[in-house]
Each structure stands twice: as structure tokens, then as C-alpha cells.
Amino acid sequence: MKIQEIRELIRLIDQSSIEEFVYEHDGTKVHMKKPAAVAPVQAAVTPAVEQAAKPATEEVKPQASTQPVAPPTEAKPQELPKQEAKNTENLHKITSPMVGTFYAAPSPDAPPYVKVGDKVKTDTVVCIIEAMKLFNEIEAEVNGEIVEVLVENGQLVEYGQPLFLVKPE
Known part of the structure; x- marks a missing residue:
């Protein structure tokens, strides 16, 4: 699946009332879910082979290479919105x-x-x-x-x- 196709899917899901969307094709899985509050749709793309190794009841979570960096960056954005507000x-x-x-x-x-x-x-x-x-x-x-x-x-x-x-x- 091309990145432009994924972007189009995100736009369509974002503009619709659909809260969750899952699409699998040729070893690629796209899972989009809107939170209850109004926010941009997030998409996770994972190979189907990796997906088959996980239990069916486990939710797919996007892999994030920024996890070690998350604690320092989280503190700053929490302070900035207060100042902006x-x-x-x-x-x-x-x-x-x-x-x-x-x-x-x-x-x-x-x-x-x-x-x-x-x-x-x-x-x-x-x-x-x-x-x-x-x-x-x-x-x-x-x-x-x-x-x-x-x-x-x-x-x-x-x-x-x-x-x-x-x-x-």
C-alpha cells in the first residue's frame, strides 16, 4: 500500500463518523482508530507475518522508536500549553x-x-x-x-x- 493511499484513507476516515477501521492486504495491515475526543486519526502499518505471531485478542500497537526519548519531551509540551493558554x-x-x-x-x-x-x-x-x-x-x-x-x-x-x-x- 502506498503512502498516498494511506493518507487518503486517513482523510476519509477522519471526515466520516467511523470510529475504527482495519484493512489487510498483501502482508500489510492498516489499523486506524479515532479517540472519543476530536483528534487526528492515527494509523499503524504492520507486516501480516508479524501480526500472525501475536494472539488474536491482543491489540496491535505501533512500533515507536522514540520511546526512550518520550519522558524528556513530554514534560516540555505539558508546560507550553499552559503558557499559551x-x-x-x-x-x-x-x-x-x-x-x-x-x-x-x-x-x-x-x-x-x-x-x-x-x-x-x-x-x-x-x-x-x-x-x-x-x-x-x-x-x-x-x-x-x-x-x-x-x-x-x-x-x-x-x-x-x-x-x-x-x-x-
């Missing part, structure tokens, strides 16, 4: 409604839809998210002023990922 309490986050590629402008040679300091209304288009060859205009959904752009042009974004911070009026 203090700074962004009164700000509205414009989040991505889908997985896709973020574009700040309608075309490469055009100026960005919005920049820091711009005033926006609820129906102001702030960016485009490209998903499966479709360009989706994202609106501000709030009246206010753009305080910060949180992603780079051309960056892959996840469902629910904050894109902009807006100071509401």
Missing part, C-alpha cells in the same frame, strides 16, 4: 476543518488573503485548504483583527489544527 485566552482560534494543504493566497503571485493586523468579518476568506484536489475557502467566522498566522504557506495541516489567532471585536 494564558496568552490566548481572549483570542479566537480559526481552525482547519479538514486535513489538507494550507494556502495563504488564491494563487502563488497573489497577495495573501489576510495578514497580521488585518480586520476580518465572519464571512471574510482567510485562506484556502486543498484536500484531494479541491480548494476549500476558509472563512474567519468571527469579527475581529488577525493577531497571528500560525502556519506557513504550503504546509500540511490536520483537522482541528489552529491556523490563525483573532482578537474578537
Whole structure:
């Protein structure tokens, strides 16, 4: 299975109400499961030979080479959101409604839809998210002023990922 096919599956599962998905083909197993809270879908790909050696009742867990590094990195992210929460309490986050590629402008040679300091209304288009060859205009959904752009042009974004911070009026 190609990585692009896996990405498409993740997008489709993420946009659906399916909570768990398992697919096996040619020695490859893809197991996707959404947690109860809204979060990006995680995928684990494991060879079927390794899968056959495990008992049928045991759940497949992705292999992580970062386990020895996990304790030091876990402490820092837990501290950062607390600091961010203090700074962004009164700000509205414009989040991505889908997985896709973020574009700040309608075309490469055009100026960005919005920049820091711009005033926006609820129906102001702030960016485009490209998903499966479709360009989706994202609106501000709030009246206010753009305080910060949180992603780079051309960056892959996840469902629910904050894109902009807006100071509401």
C-alpha cells in the first residue's frame, strides 16, 4: 500500500463518523482508530507475518522508536500549553476543518488573503485548504483583527489544527 493511499484513507476516515477501521492486504495491515475526543486519526502499518505471531485478542500497537526519548519531551509540551493558554485566552482560534494543504493566497503571485493586523468579518476568506484536489475557502467566522498566522504557506495541516489567532471585536 502506498503512502498516498494511506493518507487518503486517513482523510476519509477522519471526515466520516467511523470510529475504527482495519484493512489487510498483501502482508500489510492498516489499523486506524479515532479517540472519543476530536483528534487526528492515527494509523499503524504492520507486516501480516508479524501480526500472525501475536494472539488474536491482543491489540496491535505501533512500533515507536522514540520511546526512550518520550519522558524528556513530554514534560516540555505539558508546560507550553499552559503558557499559551494564558496568552490566548481572549483570542479566537480559526481552525482547519479538514486535513489538507494550507494556502495563504488564491494563487502563488497573489497577495495573501489576510495578514497580521488585518480586520476580518465572519464571512471574510482567510485562506484556502486543498484536500484531494479541491480548494476549500476558509472563512474567519468571527469579527475581529488577525493577531497571528500560525502556519506557513504550503504546509500540511490536520483537522482541528489552529491556523490563525483573532482578537474578537
